Amino acid sequence: MEFKKPNLLSKEASVALWLQGKDAWNVWAKKNPDIGVDFSGVRFAIPDLLQIAPNNKVLLKANAEGDFSALTFVNYTFPHLADFSNTEFNIPAIFDNGTFNGTADFSKAIFSQNASFNGITFNCIASFYNAEFQNSIVFSDCNFKGNTLFTFSHFEMLAYFPSTTFHEVVGFDHSTFAGGTHFKNTKFLCKEVYFEYINCTDTFDFDELDAKKVITLSFKGSVFEKDFNISGHFKCVPDLRSTKLNHHTDLTSMIYTLNRKKVFFTPIKKVTDTLDIGRLCRLKELAEQNKSHDMALAFHADELRAKRWGRLNIVQSVMDIIYSVTSNYGQSIMRPLLLLVISFLLFNSYIISKSDIEIKSAYKPAATLSIATITPFLSISKEARGHSAQVLFEKQLPENFYLYSYAYASSSFLFLFLVGLGLRNRFRI
Structure with a gap:
């Protein structure tokens, strides 16, 4: 994925500035808010870095002692575009407590070691399009204020997103999760969240969320080989159509809203998105498969409400209302x-x-x-x-x-x- 690039420091200048340390970097960033940095295609390994910055004392010391603790981006502020596309991290990628004021482009980057983005603030687009995480990756307490793209990414081991906040569109479409994936206590303050056609071969925890503003949550076409846990309050009907779930799925803690609107000035309410009918039908199927009869009844009731005044004609809709009022679709005694x-x-x-x-x-x-x-x-x-x-x-x-x-x-x-x-x-x- 390509972004419009502002004035950029060259790769050599970007690497040299980085090796001067956090203080020198942040002083430069404050003085140059309209200049980005270019690390595209850089291979973060000592031999490769020495070719870019030969005789650098920090690199020579790290190479001699095997200690890479000084080679991090901890507390770094990126004033504009940070281009890490096609970058290969052969040392731990540590970006903790950093700030990206411009687009953070990690598309097609390869993280062969652990990667840590704890406490990061992304003030613009954050793109990890087609990125490959070969080891554990942690995005804890991060703040994504722009669109977040992890489309076609591959997570080989643990992918951890606890207490992270998303403000704009979130996309993980077509990604692969081979290790445990956790979104516990994550805040989705955005309207659209997409996990369509993902392939998850380990536990996928999507629970205890704050997602009351989400109006589109889609897992359509995804495959979950192990446990899939989802809970939270959603302002929509989660889309699990065409999904394949090989283990038990608990839907009892998932609270959703069937969005309906009044027809003109009448008390008649009609569903705003007719696709909710199919979504509720799929949720009903999953509840029946898991022997959760109460949830199956609840999904069936909302499925009938969604059909009212649309797929059902006037007579059928009136009969449906009577059934709803008199017994809540067989749920009330x-x-x-x-x-x-x-x-x-x-x-x-x-x-x-x-x-x-x-x-x-x-x-x-x-x-x-x-x-x-x-x-x-x-x-x-x-x-x-x-x-x-x-x-x-x-x-x-x-x-x-x-x-x-x-x-x-x-x-x-x-x-x-x-x-x-x-x-x-x-x-x-």
């Missing part, structure tokens, strides 16, 4: 039970108000008649219903009695069914 009690009380009140006997005497036969009306499958109900009707209505049945009875019986039977469905879903093994 209390809702249909409460509606059943309300319908019982309403019909009971109607019978008492129309009875030919005193109100005090009508309570018991009215309750019996109400219960018998909704339990025709019990053998005693027919006799109890007839006897109670005779007691309550000595002369004749009130007008529209059968019509109200049918309405009450039908609605109550529906509520009984939903109570049973809720019990079945609650205690399903």
